Amino acid sequence: MYEEAPTPLTIDLMPAGLFLMTAAHDGRDNWQFVVRGLGITAGPPTIVTVGLSPSNFTTQLAEAAGEFVLAVCSAAQASVVAASRGLHGRDTEDKFALVGLQRLPATRVRAPLIAGAHACLECRIQGKFPAGDRQIYVAEVVALHLDRAAPPVVHYDHHVFAFDPRAPIG
Numbered sequence: 001m002y003e004e005a006p007t008p009l010t011i012d013l014m015p016a017g018l019f020l021m022t023a024a025h026d027g028r029d030n031w032q033f034v035v036r037g038l039g040i041t042a043g044p045p046t047i048v049t050v051g052l053s054p055s056n057f058t059t060q061l062a063e064a065a066g067e068f069v070l071a072v073c074s075a076a077q078a079s080v081v082a083a084s085r086g087l088h089g090r091d092t093e094d095k096f097a098l099v100g101l102q103r104l105p106a107t108r109v110r111a112p113l114i115a116g117a118h119a120c121l122e123c124r125i126q127g128k129f130p131a132g133d134r135q136i137y138v139a140e141v142v143a144l145h146l147d148r149a150a151p152p153v154v155h156y157d158h159h160v161f162a163f164d165p166r167a168p169i170g
């Protein structure tokens, strides 16, 4: 049986990936978690979208640079979710160091990769569309770095869940 529920719960009740976006511009870099991320087409060109708040410092760096890195998180980044609450890049010199995230150099964009994720996507922004209080960015993946030994995690209802990619049920 269904129960009728308030529409804002929609966002919590849609299972999603857990992503970590990095961006760099004009001598500064920063990162933010993202759950509003989606692969759109394998292409070529390979296209992803992310839904971002324009007030986040990382969003502003990505907007200014026209590029970002989207890391597909593994279990190694799960504990960073709690540690990230209340941290804002604009008020900190190095938000990576504050939570123990290690930068790795990217190959085609200035934003850094993150060590220990399932994958890191180097992305160039192609377009931007309004979506309520967010902006949806459409971006081309120009390089992909994959570590199959670090499986991805899922985000649902404010929690991060592990799953076994070797045991599909459908």
Ligand SMILES: Cc1cc2nc3c(=O)[nH]c(=O)nc-3n(C[C@H](O)[C@H](O)[C@H](O)COP(=O)(O)O)c2cc1C
Residues within 6 Å of the ligand: 030, 031, 032, 033, 034, 035, 036, 037, 051, 052, 053, 054, 055, 056, 057, 058, 059, 081, 084, 086, 087, 088, 089, 090, 095, 155
């Ligand atoms: C698990 C999790 C998922 C998040 N997903 C998004 C998202 O999809 N889009 C967004 O704009 N902010 C999202 N946020 C919020 C930003 O990560 C948060 O506002 C961050 O503090 C911005 O930091 P900055 O100002 O240093 O960039 C999420 C936060 C958490 C903890």
